[in-house]
Amino acid sequence: xxxxxxxxxxxxxxxxxxxxxxxxxxxxxxxxxxxxxxxxxxxxxxxxxxxxxxxxxxxxxxxxxxxxxxxxxxxxxxxxxxxxxxxxxxxxxxxxxxxxxxxxxxxxxxxxxxxxxxxxx
Amino acid sequence: xxxxxxxxxxxxxxxxxxxxxxxxxxxxxxxxxxxxxxxxxxxxxxxxxxxxxxxxxxxxxxxxxxxxxxxxxxxxxxxxxxxxxxxxxxxxxxxxxxxxxxxxxxxxxx
Numbered sequence: 354x355x356x357x358x359x360x361x362x363x364x365x366x367x368x369x370x371x372x373x374x375x376x377x378x379x380x381x382x383x384x385x386x387x388x389x390x391x392x393x394x395x396x397x398x399x400x401x402x403x404x405x406x407x408x409x410x411x412x413x414x415x416x417x418x419x420x421x422x423x424x425x426x427x428x429x430x431x432x433x434x435x436x437x438x439x440x441x442x443x444x445x446x447x448x449x450x451x452x453x454x455x456x457x458x459x460x461x462x463x464x465x466x467x468x469x470x471x472x473x474x
Numbered sequence: 475x476x477x478x479x480x481x482x483x484x485x486x487x488x489x490x491x492x493x494x495x496x497x498x499x500x501x502x503x504x505x506x507x508x509x510x511x512x513x514x515x516x517x518x519x520x521x522x523x524x525x526x527x528x529x530x531x532x533x534x535x536x537x538x539x540x541x542x543x544x545x546x547x548x549x550x551x552x553x554x555x556x557x558x559x560x561x562x563x564x565x566x567x568x569x570x571x572x573x574x575x576x577x578x579x580x581x582x583x584x
Contacts, residue, residue: 388573390575396578397477397561397563397575397576397577397578398512398514398520398563398565398575398578399477399575400565400572400573400574400575403573411571411572412572413572414475447519452522452525454525456508456526457508457567458506458507458508458510458525458526458567459508459567459573460510460525461512461522462522462531464519464520465519466519467519
């Protein structure tokens with residue numbers, strides 16, 4: 354069974370840092386691109402970042418320069434380092450697996466349950 | 475990258491058909507056939523309903539269909555059922571090799 358389990362969320366003051374983790378199981382971790390998507394309470398989905406199987410990384414404009422994505426194949430885990438946090442970063446952070454298929458699109462076939470990040474003074 | 479534009483809400487009666495639009499630009503929706511749609515029920519994680527504009531993952535009802543014209547993609551749900559009531563999000567690949575979501579549409583089944 355494919356599973357993604359996020360952890361590391363919590364309450365942090367503006368300007369602070371957090372490190373989110375996403376532990377995976379049930380699939381060959383090294384063969385999949387993995388993404389972070391966030392959702393503020395009552396709001397829509399927002400794509401945050403991705404890391405490819407070769408370690409290539411991409412970020413949304415709103416987090417570029419503040420967040421860093423990484424992966425560790427030995428632990429089958431994904432990480433997101435959040436620095437210089439702002440009130441607007443408050444959201445539920447999901448890790449999501451991009452499905453492997455014949456094409457070049459990016460589609461999320463499995464999601465974790467999310468970890469809540471609250472930025473407040 | 476600005477969010478794709480979706481109507482905030484749509485509604486329909488059981489058995490009817492509804493269409494949700496998703497407007498983007500030539501840098502995303504209009505430039506690639508990599509549009510997807512997700513369904514999200516309250517308190518649940520999103521579920522992939524359509525990918526590559528109009529393809530359905532295994533197990534998704536053929537009542538769900540997708541299309542695209544120019545910079546606007548559309549999701550049509552035919553034969554509306556009570557369980558279709560949910561939030562729907564479109565998503566597209568972008569020229570910056572990132573992803574962008576729409577703002578979401580709340581579907582109400584009357």
